[in-house]
Amino acid sequence: MPAPVSLPRKRSEGPPSVGKPWGIVLRSPRETHRLGRWLGRFVQGGEVIALIGELGAGKTSLVRGIADGLLAEPASVSSPTFTLIHEYRGRLPLVHADLYRLTAAELEDTGLGDYLDGRTVTAIEWADRWGENLASDRLDVHLSHHPSAVRRALLTARGPSARRLLMAVRSRLSPYRPTREPRQTRVQLTRPRRASH
Numbered sequence: 001m002p003a004p005v006s007l008p009r010k011r012s013e014g015p016p017s018v019g020k021p022w023g024i025v026l027r028s029p030r031e032t033h034r035l036g037r038w039l040g041r042f043v044q045g046g047e048v049i050a051l052i053g054e055l056g057a058g059k060t061s062l063v064r065g066i067a068d069g070l071l072a073e074p075a076s077v078s079s080p081t082f083t084l085i086h087e088y089r090g091r092l093p094l095v096h097a098d099l100y101r102l103t104a105a106e107l108e109d110t111g112l113g114d115y116l117d118g119r120t121v122t123a124i125e126w127a128d129r130w131g132e133n134l135a136s137d138r139l140d141v142h143l144s145h146h147p148s149a150v151r152r153a154l155l156t157a158r159g160p161s162a163r164r165l166l167m168a169v170r171s172r173l174s175p176y177r178p179t180r181e182p183r184q185t186r187v188q189l190t191r192p193r194r195a196s197h
């Protein structure tokens with residue numbers, strides 16, 4: 001694979017602030033879809049979701065979920081093999097790009113940067129090929145094969161809108177922890193003494 005190409009950073013409001021990564025095990029394609037669907041439900045427009053992971057890691061499956069959450073047509077989402085960029089209409093516009101097959105020269109001329117506006121949600125497979133300067137505010141989603149054929153996703157927020165999105169999704173997908181029952185106070189019941197005559 002060719003080395004990543006550096007492009008001028010979009011929305012350069014200083015250095016990106018990187019949040020703590022959050023990991024989740026995805027036990028089936030359905031769970032990958034579900035993670036994507038929550039992302040699609042919580043995006044507010046303008047988010048960049050950078051999908052990073054080896055062949056077959058579940059990147060396109062996740063984008064299908066995002067489309068579903070955005071009320072676009074998830075079944076129409078496929079790997080954009082020949083056309084680099086696909087656009088879907090939902091609650092917000094969704095742009096889906098796959099940088100895998102692009103040469104370094106083509107990467108510099110994708111036109112993808114034009115989509116990085118305040119409204120379009122952009123999901124990019126093989127985003128790492130674009131290098132670190134893709135967008136200063138973005139959500140990195142690293143997908144990897146996990147033993148026993150499941151997948152693992154590691155999500156890292158790089159910037160404020162990505163952090164908001166990650167917090168919203170986490171609140172839905174973090175395991176439920178019951179709150180502790182308040183301690184019960186023991187009441188000692190004592191029998192009233194009989195009056196002795």
Ligand SMILES: Nc1ncnc2c1ncn2[C@@H]1O[C@H](COP(=O)(O)OP(=O)(O)OP(=O)(O)O)[C@@H](O)[C@H]1O
Nearest residue numbers: 026027028029032055056057058059060061150151
């Ligand atoms: N959590 C999961 N557990 C097991 N299989 C999964 C999971 N998520 C997705 N898959 C399956 O993995 C296969 C590859 O998925 P997908 O096409 O989304 O990967 P990809 O990362 O887009 O691949 P490529 O690198 O070729 O673009 C599909 O058959 C999909 O159903």
Ligand SMILES: [Mg+2]
Nearest residue numbers: 059060079125
């Ligand atoms: Mg794919």
